[in-house]
Each structure stands twice: as C-alpha cells, then as structure tokens.
Amino acid sequence: MKKILEDIKILDFTHVWFGPYTTMMLAELGAEVVKVEPPWGTIGRMGPGEIYKGVSTTFYALNLNKRDISMDLKNPEVMDMIKELVKQSDVVIQNFAPGTMERLGLGYDVLKEINPKIIYAALSGFGQSGPYSRYGSYAVVAEAISGHTYATGKNYDYEGPPINMAGALGDLGPAMYAAFSIVAAIRHRDRTGVGQMVDVCQVDTMVAFNCCASVAYDLFKESPIDRRQDRPRDPQRIWGILPVKDGWVQIAGERSKAVENLKEELGVDEVNKDMVVARIKDMTKLEAFDWLAKLGFPCAPIYEAHEAMWDPHLKARNMWVCLLYTSPSPRALSTSRMPSSA
Ligand SMILES: CC(C)(COP(=O)(O)OP(=O)(O)OC[C@H]1O[C@@H](n2cnc3c(N)ncnc32)[C@H](O)[C@@H]1OP(=O)(O)O)[C@@H](O)C(=O)NCCC(=O)NCCS
16 A cells, blocks of 8 residues: 655654654655664663663654664764755754754755755744743653643642653654644645745643643633632542552543443442442453443543553554564563453
8 A cells, every 4th residue: 555655755853752753653654764863872762761672662662664874963074965865855854952953054944945845844842933942841841831730730639749741742742743734744845846844842732732721711711620629520420530459440421321321230210420439349440341331431441551452452453563673572561460351
C-alpha cells in the first residue's frame, strides 16, 4: 500500500521527546526522515528512561523508521552538505530553544533562500514570539503553565499540592499538533507551490487542551475546580475509580441504559455506587471490567502500561510491534503481574 507521505523528505534536527515524536509520526505516514545528530550523540540517547544497551529506552521508542546521520553543525565544513540536504528536502524540523538554529546559520530566512518551497517547522516550548519565547522548556513546564498540573493535583486532593501528569503529554500532544500542522503545510505547498514556517509550541498546545476548563471559567467567571468542590456531584453516582480484588476499574459514564441493566441484574429498583463496589470487590479487574462493560457502562481495567501489552483487544488491534533488535520479549517483563487471562 502506498503511504500518503511516501514522496516527502524530512531533514530532522529534533531532540529529546517533542520533536522526535513528531518526525516519527510523519515517518509512520511514509516520509523519509533523515535525523541529524551531533557526533557525540543527541541528549535523548541518555534519557529520560532506563538505559538499555547504552541508550535510553525512550530513544528507541521515539525514533523508529528514521535514517540517522551525525554532523557537527558548528563545523563550517559541513554547511555545504547541510545546504545540499535542505535543497533535496520538503520539510526541515527542529525543536531547539528559539534562536539556536539562527545562531547555527540555519534559520528559516537562510533556508528559504536555498529552497523557497521549504516547510520549516520550528517547534519550541513557548513559541517563536512573545515575552517568554526564548525560555527553554520540557513537558512539565507546558503542563504547569497551562493549568494541567494544578488540576491534576486538585482533582486528586483539593487541599493538596499540584501533581505532575504522567506520560509526557506536554511533549506528545504538541507533537501531534506539529505533525498535523506540517501535513497541512505540505497540502498548502502542493496546491500553491509555496512553503512556509510552522510555529508549534508545547505551551499553546497544552493551553488548547485545557479548552473545556477555560470555557467553563469564561461562562461562570469562577474556577471550575473550586465550583466542583463547593457543589460536588452526587457521590453515589456510578462513576470513578472503584477498588477490586487486584487493583481498580474506571467507570467513566453513568449511561441510563447501563443503569437500567444493572437494576435488572441486581433485581432492585434503585442502584448506587456502594452497591456496585460491594458487587465487584471480590472480582479481578478483568472480571469487573467484563461485567460492567457488558451491562453497558463505559469502563476499563486500570492497567500499568505494560499490562496493556497482554490485553486481548489491544493485541487484536495489532498495537504491539516486536523490535527484534532491542526489545526483551514481553513475557520477560514482570510476568508475575500479568493479568490472569493472559
Ligand atoms: C530542550 C531544551 C531545554 C534543551 O536545551 P539545550 O540542550 O541547551 O538545547 P538548545 O536547544 O538550547 O541548544 C542545543 C545545543 O546543542 C547544539 N547542537 C545541537 N545539535 C548539534 C549538532 N548536530 N552539532 C553541533 N551542535 C549541535 C546547538 O548548537 C546548541 O548549542 P549552543 O547553544 O551552544 O549553540 C531546548 O532545546 C528547548 O527548550 N527546546 C524547545 C522545547 C522542547 O522541545 N523541549 C523538549 C521537549 S521533549
């Protein structure tokens, strides 16, 4: 099958998580990605993530399907080579702190002279303009300034401190926006012959991801977190994280037909959360999930990430690819904690 970006060449100066995840998404769509690393290795090789055979696990995870070359961009002798690569490329992507590429002589103004059709994606923490634009950033920075860190803590314990989100969503979310914007810029170039600079940053994305909280504040002129605390919803509604024999399940919606099914199942006229908790407490999370999902509740077992590797649905969706040269077999991972149906 032909992939949609098969004719697209990407010159990739990205590092750490945000940029590499962007270019990996484009590689998934068929683009040829040439990753340029310094001769001493990009910082993403050393972390975060455990070191496996000398390289961080996250580096393996975020750099699939790319070619890799090393070049010292501060060596004037490589500039001709870089310029030749720029001529041959459709897209240049970098996520250094704003100003770094310009200092290296590889800013948009220079590269568009070499290739007027070039799409130049400058990914950053705070964007290419504005008072904070020169500041460095990692995922947690964008999560903090956009309200997610505060909300994560307060949703757990209203009196407690902010809590970091898990999973570097402040990198991976912006990366998806970046990939989406680059594909839109390619579409524009294909229609008009004109390239452009694409400015996607972590903070803008994470602010956009908080749109529901911002709209709620705008409408009520009151913090939605404080509002929920002052006027809590019915604590007996069938919702939330519920304990079971080997962990927890998540119920994410009190669907009316599920409630009717539950009444019938229990042979009662009214149901509430305590009744569900009492019914599932001796089940495993997979048994509780099965029971609740079949009644019609939107729900899930609460897994640690590796447990999802054995989930029959996710296996059936072909979510796992075995990296023969890097990965231990899934069975080597914590088999004592595998879900019982595995
Ligand atoms: C992540 C971040 C804080 C790291 O800071 P940093 O390691 O000081 O990186 P910078 O982007 O400022 O600069 C990279 C340095 O490596 C150098 N470098 C990178 N690739 C190179 C290469 N191939 N050859 C020679 N030097 C290279 C750059 O020249 C620069 O050094 P300089 O400042 O002495 O010129 C910063 O890159 C940043 O804020 N990026 C934008 C937000 C982002 O994407 N964060 C990461 C999320 S996972």
